[in-house]
Amino acid sequence: MIVKAVFSVTALSGVLAGLLVIADKYLADYGECKIDINDGSKTLKVKGGSSLLSSLAREKIFLPSACGGRGTCGYCKCKVTDGVGPLLPTELPLLDEAEKAKQIRVGCQVKVKKDIKIVIPEELFYIKEFQAEVEKLEDLTYDIKLLRMKLLDPTEITFKAGQYAQLYTKPYGKVKDVVSRAYSMASPPSTKNYIDLMVRLVPEGICTTWVHQHLNVGEKVKVVAPVGDFYVREGEGEMIMVAGGSGMAPLASMLNDIAEHPVNRPITYFFGAVTKRDLFYLDEMRELEQRIPNFRFVPALSKPAPEDEWQGETGLITAPLENHLKGRDTSKVQAYMCGSPGMINACVNVLTKNGVDRKNIFFDPFA
Ligand SMILES: Cc1cc2nc3c(=O)[nH]c(=O)nc-3n(C[C@H](O)[C@H](O)[C@H](O)COP(=O)(O)OP(=O)(O)OC[C@H]3O[C@@H](n4cnc5c(N)ncnc54)[C@H](O)[C@@H]3O)c2cc1C
Ligand code: FES
Structure with a gap:
């Protein structure tokens, strides 16, 4: 009896709260x-x-x-x-x-x-809305697409490598609402008239499903950019970069920017993937190793498949990161990381345990 009464009161309050929200939305x-x-x-x-x-x-x-x-x-x-x-x-x-x-x-x-x-x-007054046209939409891996958008109005963007754009979807299928999501810009700031994004498909995800399954080359899209405070800071010490999956995007932008404007600092980039089919941009990274003095790219596979015939680093990305840091003077090291919050938290622990100042660790968790 008491349970029934409590249930009725709770249900009634829920209905009243709902009615108030609707009244506020449509009548007030x-x-x-x-x-x-x-x-x-x-x-x-x-x-x-x-x-x-x-x-x-x-x-x-x-x-x-x-x-x-x-x-x-x-x-x-x-x-x-x-x-x-x-x-x-x-x-x-x-x-x-x-x-x-x-x-x-x-x-x-x-x-x-x-x-x-x-x-x-x-x-914030410098963040603008851009009308753009999809110029390229190509597979980087089985679940990551490169989306290139040519800027139509305004036709040029100024941003810092590492910042992100907010991409607006259009209604599709059963999704009636327009949503916006953050995607780091993968192109360097020197390419002012287009923006590249790397979009990883999230199963059931509204925006990523739209990009992967509904968006077409030639279509007009809306983006708001540049946003965020993930960019390279002044410094003299080594730059350590860590990413997984589409976390490659802002770091590719930073590295291409550094190739154009040398910084004269050692840079080591640890890129984590599960198997070889999750790796991409290897040729681009090898080319950057030629263009940037003292830059090393270290891919690591956590579960290489037998057919991968993988000769490189294995294990979670924290393993080669820890090996690299051990015994070094890390007082001037700066770290830049992008990817899942779990990977970032684990790397922050490894970095701070090995003497990297928390103030010198910068990241954008893709959550
Ligand atoms: C600053 C910033 C930069 C980002 N840059 C990139 C980028 O360059 N490339 C990129 O691919 N993504 C990036 N993201 C993530 C991106 O903004 C979206 O969160 C992601 O693409 C999912 O959007 P969605 O609309 O498809 O999924 P939603 O419809 O928002 O989510 C669907 C379901 O999936 C879960 N979910 C949401 N995101 C993830 C995820 N990443 N992994 C697993 N489950 C998830 C949600 O909890 C929800 O249950 C970035 C995020 C931030 C905050
Ligand atoms: S936009 Fe307000 S919490 Fe995300």
Whole structure:
């Protein structure tokens, strides 16, 4: 009896909460609201009711967003000094105490319902929306495609090697919504009129299924770029790079940029794959070894198949990384990593255990 009553109350609260969300979405009219940016340096007038992320995007100001507004990546955080209510339950997992104290909010979760004031870094004003055309779509491996997009409007991009682009999908099949996802730019900054991405198919993934199975050469697409703070920092010590799968993308961009603008530092790049069929860009890396003095590319297979006849490094990528670091002076080493969060965490442990300063470790987890 008690269980039944508790169940009924819970179900009723759920229905009421759902009705409130629907009423807020379709019936509430918040009229025109002002968004004051950086103490009056810019003021936008927007229709109230949408998230801060999408309200700004409609005005062509782009907060970083890797998850496309699903409230999972935390990239869209920004300081809101006035005009929003208390923290929402959906923001709490993404904010630490220091951020809460500094009035940081999650841009895709807070809604603009009255005049608000925000503070954002100046560099966000340089993120632009591009109309582009698919120029090339080719297999790098059985599950990674190279997507080349020629920029149509604007026709050129300026970015730092390592930064990413937000790619917007189109509705297909049963997927009716447009989503955006983050993809690191694989082309170097010198190729200003196109962007290369390396997209690994995630089973059931909305954007990667679209790219792999629905997108065609010649089609028009929308991208927002450049985004992110993953790029090569000044320094004198060795650069260690680690990647797996499509994590190759930003590192290929960085290495091609370094080949064009030499840095005079040793560079060692550890690339992890399972079997030989997961390896790609080997010729490109061998060519870069010729062009960049003191650059070494070290591919490692965790489970080489017998037919691979693999002579190179074996084991998880942490094994050759650890061997390389052991006994070295790592005080000036900088590390740049891209790939799965699991691989990155394991490598951060190996690097710090071997004396690399945590401040000198930079990464973009592809989550
Ligand atoms: C800064 C940044 C740069 C990135 N750069 C690249 C890149 O260069 N190339 C690239 O291929 N990807 C990259 N990613 C990942 C990319 O943004 C997407 O998350 C990924 O492609 C999945 O998108 P989707 O829409 O196909 O899957 P979704 O529809 O978002 O997800 C479908 C399901 O798969 C799970 N899932 C999501 N991502 C992964 C994953 N990577 N592996 C396993 N399961 C997953 C989700 O939890 C969900 O259950 C990057 C991510 C970030 C944050
Ligand atoms: S866009 Fe990912 S959490 Fe807001």
